[in-house]
Amino acid sequence: WVTAGDIQSFADTNSKVLQALLPEVIERMIRASLSEIDKIEFRSGDSVSEPGWDGQVNSSTSNLFIPSGLSGWEIGCDKNITTKANDDYDKRKENSLGLPNSTTTYVFVTPRRWRGKARWVSDRNAEGFWKEVLAFDADDLELWLKMVPGVAAWLAREMGKFTANIEHISEFWDNWKDQTTPALNSAIVLAGRSELR
Numbered sequence: 001w002v003t004a005g006d007i008q009s010f011a012d013t014n015s016k017v018l019q020a021l022l023p024e025v026i027e028r029m030i031r032a033s034l035s036e037i038d039k040i041e042f043r044s045g046d047s048v049s050e051p052g053w054d055g056q057v058n059s060s061t062s063n064l065f066i067p068s069g070l071s072g073w074e075i076g077c078d079k080n081i082t083t084k085a086n087d088d089y090d091k092r093k094e095n096s097l098g099l100p101n102s103t104t105t106y107v108f109v110t111p112r113r114w115r116g117k118a119r120w121v122s123d124r125n126a127e128g129f130w131k132e133v134l135a136f137d138a139d140d141l142e143l144w145l146k147m148v149p150g151v152a153a154w155l156a157r158e159m160g161k162f163t164a165n166i167e168h169i170s171e172f173w174d175n176w177k178d179q180t181t182p183a184l185n186s187a188i189v190l191a192g193r194s195e196l197r
Helices: 004-013 015-033 045-049 081-094 117-127 138-147 149-158 169-177 186-190
Strands: 039-042 055-059 069-075 104-109 132-136
Touching: 004 015, 004 138, 015 039, 015 045, 015 055, 015 069, 015 138, 015 149, 069 081, 081 104, 081 117, 117 132, 132 138, 138 149
Parallel strands: 069 104, 104 132
Antiparallel strands: 039 055, 055 069
């Protein structure tokens, strides 16, 4: 539903919208990817302009995109990716806002394709300041979205790219339950089903 090209195009044409939306996308992908999360905080919408980390995660489990343990996340939609990545990295290196650098993984995310990503990550990890440094670009986001199709469908809808013959489950439920007066609720639909488990 959502490709790397879609993400980058959206960043080019709707940068402010994506800047407010991307933290929520990442939070939804993390929640859909891991079953055990001790702490997760991402600021989206109007809150993206507030100072501090764009996101923080603490999880005892991990996957390809989410490190185990504590991680601090910075998100940048700027066209000059390396400059933004360096600015955010230096800012958090100077003031980690209480996250212990030796046990925290630093994660930078951009919605753009970043040719210099591998070199940037290698150089930052060579410094040895953080436990580990990771970076994800549009191609990584496309792969991650393939792993969490529910989030991909939600994002496609937010980007105005939702397929005509597919309806989001929350929209289907709202339309279906409101066909009666009074509206149906989930207790009525699930009545008597607990014995079937």
